[in-house]
Amino acid sequence: VIRIVIALLSVLLALPAEAQLSGNQLAEIQFGKLPNEAADPFVSLYDRLVTNYFVGDWQAGLTLETFTSPFDDRSYFALSQGYVRYQSDRWKVKAGNLYETIGRGLLLRSFEVQGAILEDIGFRSRNYFHKDILGLSAQYQGDRWDVQLLAGQVLNNVLPPTFDRTDRRPDDLYLADANVRYYKKHSIGGSLASLDTDGSDAQSLSSLRIKGPFFLDLNYHVEWARNWTLDNSSAIYTNVSGAFGDLGVNIEYKRYRNFILGTGINEPPALIKQHTYRVLNRSTHVSNPASEEGYQIDVFYTFENGATLSGNHAVAINRFGTLNFTFSEYFVEWSSTLTESTDYKVFIDWAQDPLKGESDRISIGTYWSLPISSTLRIGPEVEYQRFSRDGSGVDNQVYALGLKIKSKWTATILWESTSDPFLVDEGSRRHYLGGTVRFRPTYQSSLQLFVGERRGGPACSGGICYEILDFRGVEGRWTQRF
Amino acid sequence: MLSYTTAYSQKMRDFTLTNVNGDKVKLSDIQGERLTVVDFWATWCKPCTKAMPKLDKIHKDYKDQGLSVIGISCDGPRSAAKVGPMVQSLDIDYHILSDIDCEVMNTYGYQAFPTLVVLDEKRKVKWVHEGFISGDEKEIGDRIAELLK
Numbered sequence: 001v002i003r004i005v006i007a008l009l010s011v012l013l014a015l016p017a018e019a020q021l022s023g024n025q026l027a028e029i030q031f032g033k034l035p036n037e038a039a040d041p042f043v044s045l046y047d048r049l050v051t052n053y054f055v056g057d058w059q060a061g062l063t064l065e066t067f068t069s070p071f072d073d074r075s076y077f078a079l080s081q082g083y084v085r086y087q088s089d090r091w092k093v094k095a096g097n098l099y100e101t102i103g104r105g106l107l108l109r110s111f112e113v114q115g116a117i118l119e120d121i122g123f124r125s126r127n128y129f130h131k132d133i134l135g136l137s138a139q140y141q142g143d144r145w146d147v148q149l150l151a152g153q154v155l156n157n158v159l160p161p162t163f164d165r166t167d168r169r170p171d172d173l174y175l176a177d178a179n180v181r182y183y184k185k186h187s188i189g190g191s192l193a194s195l196d197t198d199g200s201d202a203q204s205l206s207s208l209r210i211k212g213p214f215f216l217d218l219n220y221h222v223e224w225a226r227n228w229t230l231d232n233s234s235a236i237y238t239n240v241s242g243a244f245g246d247l248g249v250n251i252e253y254k255r256y257r258n259f260i261l262g263t264g265i266n267e268p269p270a271l272i273k274q275h276t277y278r279v280l281n282r283s284t285h286v287s288n289p290a291s292e293e294g295y296q297i298d299v300f301y302t303f304e305n306g307a308t309l310s311g312n313h314a315v316a317i318n319r320f321g322t323l324n325f326t327f328s329e330y331f332v333e334w335s336s337t338l339t340e341s342t343d344y345k346v347f348i349d350w351a352q353d354p355l356k357g358e359s360d361r362i363s364i365g366t367y368w369s370l371p372i373s374s375t376l377r378i379g380p381e382v383e384y385q386r387f388s389r390d391g392s393g394v395d396n397q398v399y400a401l402g403l404k405i406k407s408k409w410t411a412t413i414l415w416e417s418t419s420d421p422f423l424v425d426e427g428s429r430r431h432y433l434g435g436t437v438r439f440r441p442t443y444q445s446s447l448q449l450f451v452g453e454r455r456g457g458p459a460c461s462g463g464i465c466y467e468i469l470d471f472r473g474v475e476g477r478w479t480q481r482f
Numbered sequence: 483m484l485s486y487t488t489a490y491s492q493k494m495r496d497f498t499l500t501n502v503n504g505d506k507v508k509l510s511d512i513q514g515e516r517l518t519v520v521d522f523w524a525t526w527c528k529p530c531t532k533a534m535p536k537l538d539k540i541h542k543d544y545k546d547q548g549l550s551v552i553g554i555s556c557d558g559p560r561s562a563a564k565v566g567p568m569v570q571s572l573d574i575d576y577h578i579l580s581d582i583d584c585e586v587m588n589t590y591g592y593q594a595f596p597t598l599v600v601l602d603e604k605r606k607v608k609w610v611h612e613g614f615i616s617g618d619e620k621e622i623g624d625r626i627a628e629l630l631k
Contacts, residue, residue, distance in 0.1 A: 241564065247571060248568050250563050343532070343615065443610040462524070
């Protein structure tokens, strides 16, 4: 890595132009194992180095990614991304690895979840959590219209870089997209696409979307997509949103039928609130574009003193043959300040989740941030969740205490406890205790150390849900921007 | 001549994004005459929405001295519809732009929400602040006042 970086720097620094080289580095070392696996604890190292080079309207970059462990089949060293980009007032042209989302993601959604490392239980390798496209994209932006052409191979990010490129990028996509702002703030757009997965017959896709102001202060967005090659394969998403004084409202509706494209190049909006509270984040209903219909109502009110009251209600119906599973959730949160610098939040959530076999799931919790002195703050956090599965009561508990010294040091002790029979023998409990210390010597770098046991499970970040594995051991993480 | 830069003097490149009204907006057209605060945020991030009214006050206090505040929402398709109503509910006056792929934030390797990046008139990075808890507005306001001196 060092040789390549030095060679790259030598070339770039020799260029006689006003230019900028920047980048970032993420390294994570682990000593430990999955708590339930028979293997002895082992050391593994993940490292990702991103470099970006800017000159005039041009930008280029390379990403190196490596994972080293005692197991050869999990380890790799890869030049995982490379790109060249040109951007002017009118043109945006990208070649190489790129990210593009069309509309609300019914046809195409690529993403990068900052700082997240993915480890699949089947492969046990570790790689950065992102879904990009390897190809070419050209976009022209007029005053009231834009047009885009894209051709590329979409990453199936479940497979780590230990697999060949052809295995990891089985979806060949060709797409044309255009948008026109036809009257004031009203616009209409559409896409035509062809998708070829693993050399099979190409599928013909299209989408149409309209958006604009409604009446009063409301706005609407309607998007419809269709796979013309398969029977009964379509997706509809619509929303109406706006504000009445300090009250903000957002109402969304979805209907997805047989609409998983390729290995999953799209991600229609889930219309399920992404919670930051630990018990709720882990319980998030994951949308299934194969068959899902539902709606979400989101309201939030800001009081004169800055306090906010938020409410959310979501319904999602999954149909499998003659079976219907209806997920529903009600969530209320109050967030306020007691004194000038004492914050607190309280939430309550009630849900029915028949797909997970969880009924009458109630979750409550509170989080505080209290000043002890001008440089020291503490943050106690308590969450409790209880539901019924097959007639038995199950509970999850979270207790955390955070400590923050200026902006440089933070420390958190987290204790989780569960009686979930999926994780422990009936009638017993399992505990997870871990501590994290984070030090930020400068705003470009941070060092983090975790010791203990971490509970895995589903996690949602940046609107994307994925699976985190349990871990017991020691983990150090270093991030650096330059 | 080439100016090899570190994050201390890293320059944020010009970019064009869409605002909450659907208009395309260029950074160079709305940046401050002397300082620009770029705030990367998302509707699902509580500290972000906590910070925004405080940033709005800082913006009002210093805009006459050449400060501009620009909020860049990194909400993806899942929560993009909430950006407009949340900004109205919070009564935010400064520019709010939408970056559904979070391309600008990812380009510079920022990983926390919210991340505040303070730029000078040449868009060179002068200061970065990650996260937000009550009381941080004093540190942010003090640093901006110092940079405006």
